[in-house]
Amino acid sequence: MRRTIFTEEHDLFRETARAYYLRECAPHTEEWEHDGQVSRAAWAAAGKAGLIGWEFPEAYGGQGIRDFRYNAIMAEEMAATSSVGIGLGLQNDVLPPYLGGLTTDEQKDRWLPGVISGETVCALALSEPGAGSDLGSIATTARRDGDDWVIDGSKTFITNGILADLVIVACKTDPQARHKGISLIVVERGTPGFERGRKLDKVGMKAQDTAELFFHECRVPAGNLIGEENRGFYHMMRNLPTERLAIAVSSLAAAERAFDLALDYAKTRTAFGRPIGSFQANRFALADIRARLNAARVYVDGCIMALVDGHLTADDAAAAKYWTSETAWQAIDRCMQLFGGYGYVNEYEIARIWRDNRVQRVFGGTSEIMQEIVGRSLGL
Structure with a gap:
């Protein structure tokens, strides 16, 4: 789908993010999964590229840009480049309101330069x-x-x-x-x-x-x-809508990557002398996934702009997190099914996407907690 929420500046940032992930992260997938953590060199490279803490003031090394569309781009390019592991989403999506909005000038002087440079995780x-x-x-x-x-x-x-x-x-x-x-x-x-x-x-x-x-x-x-x-509980509650929208964004990005892999596989894998995508059951399945992801994209982009404009409520964020993570999981699971036995082999990217995204329905508040929040907002 053609998206209308980004400007030329966002497109340039996307190029920088994609180049970073392809250079510093994607080649290390197997190594980092074996080690159970990423290298500090990748964090430092992200800082050098200006991909951490851009919303913090320039005095500390940031860029003074507060615009969640940049956060969305980081999540989307991480999925699109098959990168894994690096917790930049936490650093950029969740922590800035804490480190920028709740800290004193003395605390900012102590902590922000290292955070923005990637030296401090x-x-x-x-x-x-x-x-x-x-x-x-x-x-x-x-x-x-x-x-x-x-x-x-x-x-x-x-x-x-x-x-x-x-x-x-x-x-x-x-x-x-x-x-x-x-x-x-x-x-x-x-x-x-x-x-x-x-x-x-x-x-x-x-x-x-x-x-x-x-x-x-x-x-x-x-x-x-x-x-x-x-007052910590109230500080945390104020920050949760952004965190939950970030989960929705990353869930959808992973589902879109899974769809691309499944579509390519359906065109190239043959059975009974023809591509498996030519069978009506598979063709209809892919059509259904494409339609659901298109709807999710419009929904999530609308929520992104609501956050940018200051209108995203806690109830809306909970609904977006719930619906998108559940929809993405269904899409990813169906995409994995198209791979047959190969989908269950860890060396295939679709298997990793499937494993990695099951937790999206849990963290940031389970789907059941999201339903409870939305239900209460209805006066029930």
Whole structure:
């Protein structure tokens, strides 16, 4: 489909993003999946190319551009180039409101230059073994002791957990107040009492390091609190619509890549003396997928522009995340079916896309949580 939401500047940025992924990421797919993490050299290259933190002020190395269309381009080109693993989506889509909107000038001076250059990798530590979507139930605590916060607890499913140099940790600073007692505190690499646990062995996204984190009497300077004390839950809720739209964007980009692979395979793979795409069942299946992805593209592009214009609501973002991740999963699964037995062989890209995208229906809030949010917005 012809898309109308991008300008010439966006097209130039897309060329830069594509060149970066093809040069620095796509050739390392097998290596990074084996290692379970990407190289720091790829992060540094992204920073050098201006592909991290463009919305931060120029004084810190950013470009002062706040436009989610650039974020969408990064996700789309990552899928289109078959790149894996590098957590730039977290760094660009999720963390800027925290590091740009909740930090003091002193904190910005300390942290932003390294983040924008790619030298400093960040993580957001919210989920715990006993608390996922229910953030009010987190058990990690932070108590004030003089000029320090002392953190105790654990986190799990943390993207960039192994590589991270800065971790924004959600802590209970008022344990009796549930969600009204959460604060956000930055823990830096090398802080005594901060340890990394297992690199989790996931079904998919093998190249993206996802880890357990542990904090035992972890003493952090009081100056590492970001935002307001006991207002962390509200800070997080304000940022969730962008995160959920980013998941919708990446889900659709992966489905479009899967469709391209399936279409090419249907034209070149033969059975009974003819291309498998010439059989009506397969031709109709591909036609159905194309129509669904066209509808999803219009929907997602509309949400992107709503966010750019400041009109995307939390309910709309939840609906987009739910519908797009579910639709993309159905499309990817059907595309994989066209490959027959080869679709289940890991060396085929379609198998990796299938593995990697199952989690889109889970993180950022499960599909069931998204339905609950939308349902409540209907007055039910």
